[in-house]
Amino acid sequence: MTTPISAHVLREPRGTFQLADGIELGDPRPDEVLVRYHSTGLCHTDLFARDVFHQAEFPAAVYGHEGIGVVEAVGAGVTDFAEGDRVMASYASCGRCRTCLTGRPFNCVQFNDINFALARADGSYKATADGQPVGSSFFGQSSFGTHALVSERDLAKVPEWVAPDDEYLLGPLGCGVQTGAGAILNVLRPGPTDSLVISGTGAVGLSGLLAAAAAGVGTIIAVDIIPERLALAPDLGATHVIDGNEEDQVEQIHDLTGGGATHAFDTTGVAPVLTRLVDGLAWGGNLGIVGAAPGMTLDLLPVMQLGRRVQGIVEGNSVPRVFIPQLLELRRQGRFPLEKLVTTYPFAELEQAIAATNAGEAVKAVLVH
Incomplete structure (x- = not known):
């Protein structure tokens, strides 16, 4: 049958x-x-x-x-x-x-x-x-x-x-939701005294934002190039937003976090975005990545020099x-x-x-x- x-x-x-x-x-x-x-x-x-x-x-x-x-x-x-x-x-x-x-x-x-x-x-x-x-x-x-x-x-x-x-x-x-939320709750695990930058505020990124807010993360920065998404982010728990078209994003991250974010989460897979996130991390900071784009590369020198860590994440682990x-x-x-x-x-x-x-x-x- x-x-x-x-x-x-x-x-x-x-x-x-x-x-x-x-x-x-x-x-x-x-x-x-x-x-x-x-x-x-x-x-x-x-x-x-x-x-x-x-x-x-x-x-x-x-x-x-x-x-x-x-x-x-x-x-x-x-x-x-x-x-x-x-x-x-x-x-x-x-x-x-x-x-x-x-x-x-x-x-x-x-x-x-x-x-x-x-x-x-x-x-x-x-x-x-x-x-x-x-x-x-x-x-x-x-x-x-x-x-x-x-x-x-x-x-x-x-x-x-x-x-x-x-x-x-x-x-x-x-x-999608378990990928974003799991990246935060299962892998990066930022806490109340930590800071988190989320690049890309689609479904995965905003699910991560919801999870970070639920975990009580002290500073949550959302980055995107779509104004409507950035307007939604504070309603979901973001403490700050950054326009992804601006050239001083790294400087803004350092200013908002007092020297660099402890954690970052990328949902774009875009090489220049990844570079900015690494540069925005504090010493020993952690970057989680989901997804990839053709030609995606990452310079490991600034990762190694400051003891930063980069981890690929699948389905939020x-x-x-x-x-x-x-x-x-x-x-x-x-x-x-x-x-x-x-x-x-x-x-x-x-x-x-x-x-x-x-x-x-x-x-x-x-x-x-």
Whole structure:
């Protein structure tokens, strides 16, 4: 038996996502769960896949990787979930490599191969259309559809106390929000007497800002070139903002922090921005980096000379089943107002959500079924 679904399908590199019916999803394998999505977030990684990853020789594909929904069926070997459970999907990992077995699935040695694949690890496809394969395993979930087959390992339960009306907020916790918040809470860990510079105030950067405010960080500086984002930052907890177009950014950081920031977090992957962040650090300061851009480089001399540290961060170094409930608890306490980042769109309006995101009108766009 198969499950008929609708999904936003990409058929050519840099093309448009087109909502299509007539896609058939297979039955769950022993370790898989059939999820009917209620909503899904839009992440820049989806657009990276559209523009860079998707190749002409690939089949039609369904992307999306910030899904939340309800379990409709489970494979024979699934033990942690049952029909009717509310679940959030996050990134995929193999569960068998050294880093997975030591509690670091975010550093899975097969991370890229698994998450950027359009098929299962054995090469099989989860979905077909008119007898032809449809890529439907992006980050293990392909949430730009009404349904998906997701490995049990890649799911987290929605706590019972979360109101149904708030479910639309939770999908982004599976990637963008946990990446930003985890970078602060799991990796950099600044405290009340520390100072933090966040470069790039999109969904990831502002999630980090929310986390820093929740942790009581004393000085939080937001840097961006989009005035609307900078205007939002103080409402989320920033103590200062800096226009990323200004030439004296390093001097401003040193002035605001009394000699240099103890921590910095970059979400842009732009080489000149990284250089400024390193120069803005105090002796022994820490810089966390997520994402990358073509040609990204960093001069290590100023890093080594002043004992600074630079660390790459993947998915906020988060174990989703552990970290996502922590973020939800912070929100329940009123310390993580995630709703201030989210703008909703009907499920059919993916292209409109993309346009609004690219224009800076939406921080975190969420498609609601």
